[in-house]
Amino acid sequence: MxxxxxxxxxxxxxxxxxxxxxxxxxxxxxxxxxxxxxxxxxxxxxxxxxxxxxxxxxxxxxxxxxxxxxxxxxxxxxxxxxxxxxxxxxxxxxxxxxxxxxxxxxxxxxxxxxxxxxxxxTLYRTSCVSALASKFLSRENSETLVMIGAGSLAPHLIRAHLAVRPGLKRVIIWNRTVGKAQSLAEKLQNESGFEGVILESNGSLEGVVGLGDIVSCATNSETPLVKGGELKEGAHLDLVGSFKPSMKECDDEAIKKGRVFIDNEAALVESGELVGAFERGVITRDDIRGDLVELIKGEKNGRKSQEETTVFKSVGSAxxxxxxxxxxxxxxxxxxxxx
The missing domain is CATH 3.30.1780.10 (ornithine cyclodeaminase, domain 1)
Structure with a gap:
């Protein structure tokens, strides 16, 4: 003062x-x-x-x-x-x-x-980073969000994605424990902010991945859950869960298929999906299209067409x-x- x-x-x-x-x-x-x-x-x-x-x-x-x-x-x-x-x-x-x-x-x-x-x-900041990236990378006319994981981050990710894509009409939740996904869907359906949105759970991961215009993953999985071949044309894949090289939420095909963006440079050494892809020669660091700050500044272009697949990998930052x-x-x- x-x-x-x-x-x-x-x-x-x-x-x-x-x-x-x-x-x-x-x-x-x-x-x-x-x-x-x-x-x-x-x-x-x-x-x-x-x-x-x-x-x-x-x-x-x-x-x-x-x-x-x-x-x-x-x-x-x-x-x-x-x-x-x-x-x-x-x-x-x-x-x-x-x-x-x-x-x-x-x-x-x-x-x-x-x-x-x-x-x-952390729950707020993590989910909002994903949603901010989605603003640049997902289709504006996205209607279906597939939420993989039903832990503490899941409701935040669902609300955050809805904040930038209010046209979402359907949210499908999958979790290894089917009852947990069902309970979350029922809980959120009764909360404010979900008017006009259908929330449901599904026990078949292979059956729901291909429905998602946006597929958001928040798990501790060490085996790939999302297969690139199952993603629909024009999908946006949001990877939140992995934070060390042994963890991975998608396979190499999803990384190879998509235009990949990261939240910050740490993702290149901490994310199992990317570290593994680099080691196996699936992609190189030069294939990473940019980070979130570059998208915000307009230094890198986000989604270029309705048909392309986009991938965003976040590991968090101070x-x-x-x-x-x-x-x-x-x-x-x-x-x-x-x-």
């Missing part, structure tokens, strides 16, 4: 708002998929520094991840870090395997501005975490809602 036209001084810094805690429930009230998609579209090209994430084994079966990021732009005076714990054996305790918190700082003063639930933040936390925090302060 400037005083009498002078630059900020310790008095103005001391007048900064106190640190706020933003709970899961509050974050859900502050964010919508549509608002976050718009925000990422307008800010993702900002100059943001994101070092390689730190990963540390805390026990033989658990780990701690640190994902720092900071902006070099005066219009985005923030530093942030996401702290993630991964305890895969928590399923035996009926607890989530991943827990996360986000801490946001003022980059000018170093003051802590907010702490918030980063588990929910830059998107920072921008999402920014929107949450600024909305919180504007509306004076937190806790």
């Amino acid at each position: 400037a005083i009498n036209g002078d630059k900020a001084n310790p008095t103005s810094a001391a007048a900064a708002p106190p640190t706020v805690f933003i709970s899961t429930a509050t974050l859900r009230r502050l964010l919508t998929h549509a608002s976050l998609i718009r925000h990422l579209h307008s800010t993702l090209s900002t100059n943001i520094q994101s070092p390689v994430r730190h990963s540390h084994e805390t026990t033989p079966s658990s780990s701690l991840l640190l994902m720092p990021s900071w902006s070099l732009s005066p219009s985005l005076p923030y530093v942030g870090v996401k702290l993630v714990t991964h305890h895969p054996n928590n399923s035996a305790l009926n607890l989530p395997g991943v827990h996360a918190s986000y801490v946001l700082f003022n980059s000018l003063t170093g003051q802590t501005l907010a702490t918030m639930d980063a588990t929910e933040l 830059a998107v975490d920072l921008l999402t936390a920014q929107l949450v925090y600024e909305t919180c302060i504007k509306n004076q809602v937190h806790g």
Whole structure:
């Protein structure tokens, strides 16, 4: 805050708002998929520094991840870090395997501005990155979304894709556990935002992949689920789940068949679909058509025809975490809602 036209001084810094805690429930009230998609579209090209994430084994079966990021732009005076714990054996305790918190700082003063639930933040940012890519890569007249996976990301991905493709009339959910897909379809059908949309589940993966104008995958699969030969003409394939080379949600044919885009450079070394395709000589790195920032800036063309197949592979980034936390925090302060 400037005083009498002078630059900020310790008095103005001391007048900064106190640190706020933003709970899961509050974050859900502050964010919508549509608002976050718009925000990422307008800010993702900002100059943001994101070092390689730190990963540390805390026990033989658990780990701690640190994902720092900071902006070099005066219009985005923030530093942030996401702290993630991964305890895969928590399923035996009926607890989530991943827990996360986000801490946001003022980059000018170093003051802590907010702490918030980063588990929910990650669900929003991941789904909205996919939807933003879909805005450039899927057909505008898409009518059917096939959702592969019925975990915590699935409802977010469905809502986010609907936000950019409101013409979607049918959502088909598939999951290895058929009952889980059925329960999610029934749950969402009764929620607001799905008026005029038919939500259903189907136990036959081969039977539904070919129906999707958009096929979105959010699984931990280490064997290909989507076969390129089964994709319909003009389909857009959204790959969200894999984040290490051993994981893959589609086969080589899908990668070879589609014009492939990524969210950021990390996908080239973390995504099992791409790493495997490179190793087998199916495609080379030069065959990757571009990243999300290049699509936003218009430096790379998205969909070129109704008939072509497009593929988007995301692995996540600390830059998107920072921008999402920014929107949450600024909305919180504007509306004076937190806790």
